[in-house]
Amino acid sequence: SRCFEKGKRRWNTIKSISVVIPVFNEEKSVPILYSRLKFVLNKLKIRYEIIFVDDGSTDKTLVNLKSITNKDSNVKIVSFLKNLGKAEAYAAGFNQATGDYILTMDGDLQDAPEDIPLFIRKSKEKRYDLICGWKKSKHKGNLINQILSKLFNKILTLFSGIKFHDFNCPYRLMKKEAAKQLNIYGGLYRYIPILLYLEGYTNICEMPIRNSKRRYGKSKYRFSKFYSGLFDLITVIFIKNYLKKPLHFFGTIGFFCL
Numbered sequence: 168s169r170c171f172e173k174g175k176r177r178w179n180t181i182k183s184i185s186v187v188i189p190v191f192n193e194e195k196s197v198p199i200l201y202s203r204l205k206f207v208l209n210k211l212k213i214r215y216e217i218i219f220v221d222d223g224s225t226d227k228t229l230v231n232l233k234s235i236t237n238k239d240s241n242v243k244i245v246s247f248l249k250n251l252g253k254a255e256a257y258a259a260g261f262n263q264a265t266g267d268y269i270l271t272m273d274g275d276l277q278d279a280p281e282d283i284p285l286f287i288r289k290s291k292e293k294r295y296d297l298i299c300g301w302k303k304s305k306h307k308g309n310l311i312n313q314i315l316s317k318l319f320n321k322i323l324t325l326f327s328g329i330k331f332h333d334f335n336c337p338y339r340l341m342k343k344e345a346a347k348q349l350n351i352y353g354g355l356y357r358y359i360p361i362l363l364y365l366e367g368y369t370n371i372c373e374m375p376i377r378n379s380k381r382r383y384g385k386s387k388y389r390f391s392k393f394y395s396g397l398f399d400l401i402t403v404i405f406i407k408n409y410l411k412k413p414l415h416f417f418g419t420i421g422f423f424c425l
């Protein structure tokens with residue numbers, strides 16, 4: 168048992184992380200985010216890389232990123248010619264990542280880099296596949312949006328069995344192999360915890376983090392995307408469960424019609 172304990176402790180130490188940050192027109196946030204990240208990551212004493220995915224920005228985001236990578240070899244840029252969306256940005260970032268663990272966060276300073284040590288500390292509890300942030304006190308604008316988002320999370324809990332309050336929180340730490348296995352597009356990035364769970368990565372948890380107001384630039388959040396993302400999710404579940412036995416789905420409907 169002592170051996171096991173030793174082994175366990177070794178497993179629980181994260182050796183390297185890749186921080187993946189999608190950015191679309193965040194010229195003002197990027198330099199501040201970078202310097203705050205550097206400060207926090209340097210103190211952690213683990214190997215790290217920061218991967219900025221420029222999602223076709225039309226402002227000075229890319230220029231600012233390049234001036235960072237000129238001086239810092241721990242920073243990588245992936246750049247899209249046009250705006251492809253956050254899921255594609257994640258996928259490209261995960262593809263480049265080399266760390267044991269991948270940490271995703273937004274590039275608009277709404278996720279505080281100073282919370283990274285919380286994730287690292289949490290990961291020492293056990294070998295989580297995914298640690299998902301939970302914005303306990305949200306700055307999500309109007310009341311209707313807040314109610315809808317609460318309702319949405321409740322529905323997702325009911326349907327997936329995962330007791331999360333904030334499925335959509337972009338601040339997440341996950342095993343590299345788990346992230347690389349994801350095949351996300353469109354609105355699917357919102358359902359990463361569920362998609363991982365369906366793949367068998369069931370060792371997941373939620374952890375309260377702080378949430379700041381957006382300081383610069385504009386939010387690209389649109390509620391209509393939420394619905395299209397919901398259809399994406401239904402598609403994935405259908406493909407996973409019924410692609411090889413469609414009659415189990417259509418047959419049931421047909422049987423009752425008959």
Ligand code: UDP
Nearest residue numbers: 189190191222252253273274275386387388
């Ligand atoms: N983002 C992106 N591509 C897009 C839209 C957004 O890479 O098409 C990035 C954006 O720069 C930010 C993060 O995704 O770093 C979250 O976007 P936003 O703040 O607009 O979403 P909200 O926080 O309002 O939900």
Ligand code: MG
Nearest residue numbers: 273275277381
């Ligand atoms: Mg934001």
